[in-house]
Amino acid sequence: MKSVLAISPRDNVATALEALEPGRRVDANGISVTAIEAIAAGHKIALQAIDAGAAVIKYGSAIGLASAAIPAGAHVHTHNVASSRGRGDLSVADAPARSRPGEPADAPRDGAGRPGPLDS
């Protein structure tokens, strides 16, 4: 049985199908990565380094933006991923720049390293 599953070749995360201990080597999308921390079954592991503010891609689509730099092999979950939708808890100024629906990680970036404004 596979230990991780990536759904789309564009995904930069894979889902652990069993608990992964630190140091475990896993393969998905032709990438081999080592878990740098414990990852529970059903949770996600970064297949590559993801910059802060960059899109986290699963199912070939953005599932949110990294709220901190995520190293390859790290646990990817609520502590380092910011959702862009339904965020009434944020003022407009604080709202994470929303990844355009369906946009992959290579969106145009402004000088601060975040994706450019939606409607420009």
Next chain:
Amino acid sequence: MNDRPGFYGYRRGDGRVGTRNHVLVVPTVICSSLVAERVAAAALPLGTALPHLAGCGQLGPDMRVTHDTLAAYCGHPNVGAVLVIALGCEQVVAQVLAEAARRHGKPAEILAIQSEGGTIRATEKGTAIARSLAAGLAAQEREWCDVSELLLSLKCGGSDYTSGLASNPALGRVTDRLVDLGGSAVLGEIAEIMGAEHLLAARATRPDTASRLIQVITRVEGEAKALGLDIRGTQPSPGNIRGGLTTIEEKSLGATHKGGERAALEDVVGYAAPIRRKGLTVMDTPGLDVESVTGMVGGGAQVVVFTTGLGTPTGNPIAPVIKITGNARTARQMADNLDLEVSGVINETETLDAAADRLFAEILAVASGKQTATERLGHREFAIHRRNPTF
């Protein structure tokens, strides 16, 4: 010889076909709910009640939704006859509900607690009426119906990482196949389309359908924001998050797999509104499980397929709810509440197509009368969506 798939259903006076033959005992208002439950319980196996919390103290859109949902159940193809239990002073009009039933070819009676003289007398009289209605339905037989007469409600609840990997994709294959064969499916839970709406909008057959979908999602997102709250915590829920789902976008991308990969999006309709077009319809329901199923069945769905990663027992008073999980641990833990398991898709012991074939066969068997776990256990949850305060 016709070798198209099909099922044995009850043909109704309005031409539609039902998968069950209920005597529906409908309270107009919360105050008459207890009598309705007791009357239905005395008229088993066909008796079923719709106990609810609404029917009075409501204004405007909420009152309309309450009326429309109750009327939709009175006219539903899974219902053979209707007994309306009124109190006597409420807003919901018993005659309107009885007329909804008769318009769809079903016998209907009304009984009011205040006129009958209280709980005991109303329960006695109601029981006699319900049993008589049930006796009238007992002779009706099922007839062969083509699968294109099926409107399937697609639901996911208690989702975890297996929902988007196994159970929802398996259901999605069934949706595509059903629509290819001329049947219909309805998808709800607008908050759980948020983040994946671009995928559904791209399959809309008319531009105004796509824009209506975006409009509905924008409204729901606006409602969360207007409360000044992070939608996360309810969407995804704490259980979803523990189970590996990080954001609503991730949950929605997994959830919308239920709608298939190619079934064309034909319509976007309001809560419990009649579903009129073949193909895939999106209904404006919340993600809250019971309100969502209540609405989709109100739209005319005769069978519900409900995928669950973590396990949930809820059913519906008039439609069989098939429970399917892709999580092997849940399949053992909540075996009593489940009908199918597709965890083999994750550990690669079963292909997605083979799992979809099994689910398709189960749907036809259930449509023809096979009892689901929800029916066996007596789970008949019912809740009408409401947005505004009571007065």
